[in-house]
Structures are given as C-alpha cells and as structure tokens.
Amino acid sequence: MEQKSKTMNNKSFPLKVIDVKHETKDAVSISFDLPYELYETFDYKAGQHLTLIFNINDKEVRRSYSLCSSPVLEENIRIGVKRVKNGLVSNYINDKIKIGDTIEIMPPEGRFYADSKKEFYKTYYLFSAGSGITPIFSIAKTVLNTEERSFVYLFFGNRDQESIIFKKELDELKEQFPERFILVHTLSKPKTSWFSKNEFEFRKGRVDEESVNWFINEYPPYAQNTEYYICGPGKMIEDTEEALHKIDVPQNRIFKEYFGSGKEKKGIESVDNAVLIATLNGDTVETTIPKGKTILRTLIDFGENPPYSCEGGVCSTCACKLVKGKVAMKKNLGLSDEDVEKGYILSCQSLPLTDEVEVEY
Amino acid sequence: MENKKMMHTLPVEAYTSQKWFDMEMKYLFSTTWQFAGFVEDVPNPGDYISVQAGLNNIFILKGRDNRLRAFHNICRHRGTQLLRAVGKAQKAITCPYHDWTYDLEGKLMSVPKKDEEFPELKGKELHKCNLNLHEASVDIFKGMLFVHPEKNAPSIMEFFGEVEPYLGPHIVEDLVEYSEKEEEAFYTKEIKANWKIVVENYIDHYHLSHLHEGTLDMYDHSKAEFGWKGPHYWFYEPLMPDYLADVDNAVPYPLIKSVPREQIGAYVPWLFPNIGLGENESAWSTFHTIPLAPDRTLVVIRSKMENASSWEYTKQMTKSSLSSVWQKYGNKGKYEGDAKTDPMASGDFMEEDIYACEQQQKSLYSPMFSVGAQAKRGEYAIWRFQEEVKKWMQNHGAKI
Numbered sequence: 001m002e003q004k005s006k007t008m009n010n011k012s013f014p015l016k017v018i019d020v021k022h023e024t025k026d027a028v029s030i031s032f033d034l035p036y037e038l039y040e041t042f043d044y045k046a047g048q049h050l051t052l053i054f055n056i057n058d059k060e061v062r063r064s065y066s067l068c069s070s071p072v073l074e075e076n077i078r079i080g081v082k083r084v085k086n087g088l089v090s091n092y093i094n095d096k097i098k099i100g101d102t103i104e105i106m107p108p109e110g111r112f113y114a115d116s117k118k119e120f121y122k123t124y125y126l127f128s129a130g131s132g133i134t135p136i137f138s139i140a141k142t143v144l145n146t147e148e149r150s151f152v153y154l155f156f157g158n159r160d161q162e163s164i165i166f167k168k169e170l171d172e173l174k175e176q177f178p179e180r181f182i183l184v185h186t187l188s189k190p191k192t193s194w195f196s197k198n199e200f201e202f203r204k205g206r207v208d209e210e211s212v213n214w215f216i217n218e219y220p221p222y223a224q225n226t227e228y229y230i231c232g233p234g235k236m237i238e239d240t241e242e243a244l245h246k247i248d249v250p251q252n253r254i255f256k257e258y259f260g261s262g263k264e265k266k267g268i269e270s271v272d273n274a275v276l277i278a279t280l281n282g283d284t285v286e287t288t289i290p291k292g293k294t295i296l297r298t299l300i301d302f303g304e305n306p307p308y309s310c311e312g313g314v315c316s317t318c319a320c321k322l323v324k325g326k327v328a329m330k331k332n333l334g335l336s337d338e339d340v341e342k343g344y345i346l347s348c349q350s351l352p353l354t355d356e357v358e359v360e361y
Numbered sequence: 362m363e364n365k366k367m368m369h370t371l372p373v374e375a376y377t378s379q380k381w382f383d384m385e386m387k388y389l390f391s392t393t394w395q396f397a398g399f400v401e402d403v404p405n406p407g408d409y410i411s412v413q414a415g416l417n418n419i420f421i422l423k424g425r426d427n428r429l430r431a432f433h434n435i436c437r438h439r440g441t442q443l444l445r446a447v448g449k450a451q452k453a454i455t456c457p458y459h460d461w462t463y464d465l466e467g468k469l470m471s472v473p474k475k476d477e478e479f480p481e482l483k484g485k486e487l488h489k490c491n492l493n494l495h496e497a498s499v500d501i502f503k504g505m506l507f508v509h510p511e512k513n514a515p516s517i518m519e520f521f522g523e524v525e526p527y528l529g530p531h532i533v534e535d536l537v538e539y540s541e542k543e544e545e546a547f548y549t550k551e552i553k554a555n556w557k558i559v560v561e562n563y564i565d566h567y568h569l570s571h572l573h574e575g576t577l578d579m580y581d582h583s584k585a586e587f588g589w590k591g592p593h594y595w596f597y598e599p600l601m602p603d604y605l606a607d608v609d610n611a612v613p614y615p616l617i618k619s620v621p622r623e624q625i626g627a628y629v630p631w632l633f634p635n636i637g638l639g640e641n642e643s644a645w646s647t648f649h650t651i652p653l654a655p656d657r658t659l660v661v662i663r664s665k666m667e668n669a670s671s672w673e674y675t676k677q678m679t680k681s682s683l684s685s686v687w688q689k690y691g692n693k694g695k696y697e698g699d700a701k702t703d704p705m706a707s708g709d710f711m712e713e714d715i716y717a718c719e720q721q722q723k724s725l726y727s728p729m730f731s732v733g734a735q736a737k738r739g740e741y742a743i744w745r746f747q748e749e750v751k752k753w754m755q756n757h758g759a760k761i
Binding site for chain 2: 119120121148149216217220221222223224225226244246247248249250
C-alpha cells in the first residue's frame, strides 16, 4: 500500500475561494487561489481529492471532494460539490460559500487517479454517474491533453438533461478532441424535449450491467492497452464492476472511487473498553476504546492527531496496520482485499473484536 | 574486420548466408512490431488467430471485453504450439495435448491429475506456480494488427507515430477487403530473392520510370516526394495531370471517398522492417514481405477497396475502359514480346519487379558482382534502409 506520503502530518492550509459556479441546481464547483509557495504541496494527479475542514455548529467536520480541474492545464484547482440529501457540509457549501471566503484545506490525496504520461497509448473507459463525474472529468481532460494518441470513452449517467454536471465543458472537450473522445450520456428519467431545438443525444437508462455491456460492444477499444475507471454511487460501481468482471476484464485494469455511502456492516459485536495501543508520529500511546467508538475517534478524543479525512471508509487516509488483535470494519470502500490480507485497516471504520488491539500508523 | 564484399552498407552475405538470415530472425524480426493481419481477422469475442512473427508464434485472442490479448503459442507444460480457445463463450485457452487450461489472462487454471502427477504443484494455486502463458503484445495501427513478442513492448504509436502523418489519408476501417477467392489474400507469391532485395526494389524511386515505364506511368514520378521518419520510409507521388483531370471516369474502381480530392495520389510507404503499404486513389494494400530463406521470400498482398456495391464496381470499370487515359498509360510491356513468358513484355509491374529481384539475387553469387554506383537521390533509400537494418540489429544485440 502506498499512501499518506505528504499528509502524514495532517496539515491544512487556508485557501481563498476565487470562483463559485453553479453547475446545476444541486451542484457547485469552487475554485481556489493557490499561492505560489503552495504549488508543490498542492500538486495532484487527475482523480485525486481535497479534504475541506469546516467548523459547523461548533464541531469540526471534514469532507473530501474530488478535483475536477486538471493538473496539466493552466487552471485553478477546483472541486465539485453536489448536495447530499440532508448532508451537513454539501448543503452548507452549496448555500453559503461565496467568492472571497477562506477555507482550511488539506493537500490533495487519494488512490483513484490516472498517472498520465505523454508516450502512453491506451483506451480509457470512464464510467460515471451523477457527481461521480468530478474526478472522471479531471482524468478525461488530463489524458486527452497529455497523451497525444490515447482514446477516452466516457459513459455518463444522470437523472435528466438538467442534472448533468459539466455538460457544457464536456461538449467543448468533444469539440476539441473529436477523434479521440467519445461521450455517451445515459439518462434514467429524461425530460421530453419536443420543443427544444438543439438535439441532445442520449441513451435511456442507468449505468448498469446491460448498458455497460452495450457501451463496450458499441465502442470496442482501438488502443488495446485498456483501463477502466468507475466513479459514482455504490450500486453503480458494483454493477459496472460486475459487468466488467463478467466479460473478463482483469481486476488490475479496473480503478474505482465510491461516492456517497456504501453498505455498512450492521450488528458488529465489538468488545467494550478494549485496550488500544497505537503507534503514531513515532510515539506509542495506550488508552481504551469506549463502546461503539472507532479506533480513529478514540485517538482523536484522546488528544492525538491521527491522519484522516473522509471518515467514511473511502479515502484511506486513516489506514493503519493492525499488529495485534482483531477488528471489524463497518465499511471498507478504500482498501483492496490484498491490503486487508496484509493487515491494513481503516481506523475510522474499525471496532475492536478482541480485548486488546495494537495498531501502527 | 575482413574486407567483405558490400552491397551499400550491408555485406553481400547478408543477402545470401544462412547465418545472416538466422541473425535477422533473432535480432530484427523477433524484436519489432510485426504485421499480423487486419482487425477484421479477429472480429468477435472468442475469435483467435496465431501468427508467426520472426521466431515467435503468437496467439491473438479477442476477449468478451473486446480487447485483444496476445500470448506466445507455447503451452507451459511441454511447449507445444497447440493453443486454442475453448468453452462456452471461449473463456479459456487450452492445449489439447494434455488439456492444460489457462484463463484469458494466460493464468494456468487447471492441470489434469494435478496432485497425483505433479506433487510439486500439490496444494498450490496454479496461477502462482510460474506456469502461466508468456504474454506478448498486440495492438492496432491503421486497421492492421501488429504483434510484439514482449509483454511490455514499447507502444505501437511510439514506433509508428512519427511516420503516421506521412501516410495516406485513407480511413482504412471504412474499406472492405477484396480478394478473388474467399479466405485468400489478394496476391501471394514466393520470390526467389532475399527479402531485403524485395524491400529495396519497393523503395527505389530511380527504377520507376525505367523498369515500369509502361506500367506505372499513370503516376507522376517526377513529382514524387519521399523521405524517412525514424526507420520508416514514406513516399508520395501525384497522378499524371491528364489522369487526374479525368479521374472520375478513368479510375478503374470507385474512388476511395476518405481521400480528399487535393490529396489524391499514390502513397507507398515502407514500414520497418517488412511491411509496405500501397495507398492510392482506388485501392489500399498491404505488402507483407515474409523471409523464408536467405534466397526465398514470400510476398502476401492484401487489398482493400471502397465499400460500394458490385453494380458500382461494374459501372466504374465500364467507364474506365472507355476513358482515353488508358490508351496512353499503363498495361504496356517494356518490350514487345510474349506477355505470357517474358516479364518484360507482361505489362504487369509485379512481374517486372519480381523478375528484377530474382535476377539481382542470382548475380550476388557471381565473383564479378559489385555495386558500382548509387543514385544520390533515387537510391538513397536503399542505403538508408540497410543502415536502419544494421542499426536496429546492433541495438538489439547482434554482433555485426
């Protein structure tokens, strides 16, 4: 597992909002002014995210949002944020954030990215739904602008014509790269548009097994070195991945990022007041884990400063190695089976199953 | 170094000796992207072909994800070249000799009587036993399949990318293959000459107005443009003005629509090391040169044309036969004589070229043989091609 290279220290920086764009009625994109001295710290790969820290109702909350900007274009770093129903932070951002505001932000990270290189010759299949387009858009722009000959095939699912984030910018990308960029929209509840003059082409339905199969058969790869990137809600990812597995796409060519919540494991019988020994930042601390609390929360409440960002079992920032005892993760959308086999756990999701657990960050 | 008799920059023995032939097989044809056919040869998931590329026999298979995979056609058991795809939806690759079976990623999945016969494999996961198929690479360039024996081959566009803008504007994917007989290439011929003699004839501009004075004279050789991009040769020449003026009538087959009017002409590049293209106003062909022995070469030409109805073809051929252009150009032998027995009277440029190649090969064994002079512009390509062959082989370990 490679990760936590530069955010080990959990550091954040105040960045100024220089643009707020209402992409749809439920989504904004926010651009930040990056001072020159932070260029290196905020260097990122297409597909990665930023973690924003807010104080809402006297409580510190962190949320990760994918960058929709491209590191290879001269554009400000920019994130996309879609409202989550009853979501504390996403609605706050959509309603309150304005140009001139300053937000505490942790440097980019995330393991979902395309490491694009000029000489690559590949076909990139990108599957996204809803706000899952955010990192996918960054990947599409980056690949098309970096790899002179690679192909990008984007299959993008939305509810209707009006909920498509970055619609105009995607069209522009298509105009710019007509021979190497294929964009197919699929809408689950399209609005009839008898009166609309500009014909908007789309397929009806969701991004699911049937439509993924259709898409791949309709658009077979030209460059034979293919990669598959999936970003969207849990169900869409599972369906897409399943469809890819069924047609023998090898796992090492599939990359995915969960948006929204995945399934949470219910009824974990955790041990009350288990002893926790944790090594972090070179120190070893010992405490007990109160009932129902995660390892991460226990350490934060104990006054420690463990690395974390999404607290949703996705980003893997809080990953640590379990060296003794057993834990159960409520959710794990970040670690691969191989990582778990090696003993890695997401501390934000881990409840103790033994009287003593020992972890190393 | 001993004083060897030279062609231009390669020794004559490079055209005659088994030793050189073997070195080329190893250091040239087994280290380059090799032509393997057209994309439509492996049209559907589950379809597969195997092709010989230098010393390697490579198995190309299309998976249900529509991606092509390439493996060395060697069962890891006893090395038999028997691989084929089997099963429902061709989800497995198997060797019928002892039924060892691999998945579409080449991972060994099953071995009959594994535990009894192979105690060293007992209890192990087969795909971790270092007995997976050797992977190779396959990719597509201009509608053509190419294979490379290495798993992590340099990308095909790194190899061909630089020359691509100099090739014809033809959209090959829109064309359809033409052949007299089903499942057969348009033209196949074994030529009694070293493969490099055949290549050098192909890229020789100097000979066009002479050997082919009555056969390829519908093109304006005096306006030819040609050059090199990396190891690849490119060539373009326009139609003769009067042919161009009447091209809609005179062209023997329907014009290829993807070629813009102002770019009509003959594009005749040579892609290193052994595949030429012939891209003109009404046909698009591959000229695959397959070395069989130091003095024997198989040439396979596959040809594509505009996707038009047979009615369109008939109509065009009728129009063409009435055009006065053909009273002036093409189809005339260099000399008068029996077209059936004398290539120089055949009026067929292939016959003329084959004759020239075979006669040159014969003279290589003569004690009196030497290359007396080289045309500065018209034969530069021959020297350059030999240089590229030499350089490539040296860079891949040949001591020459």
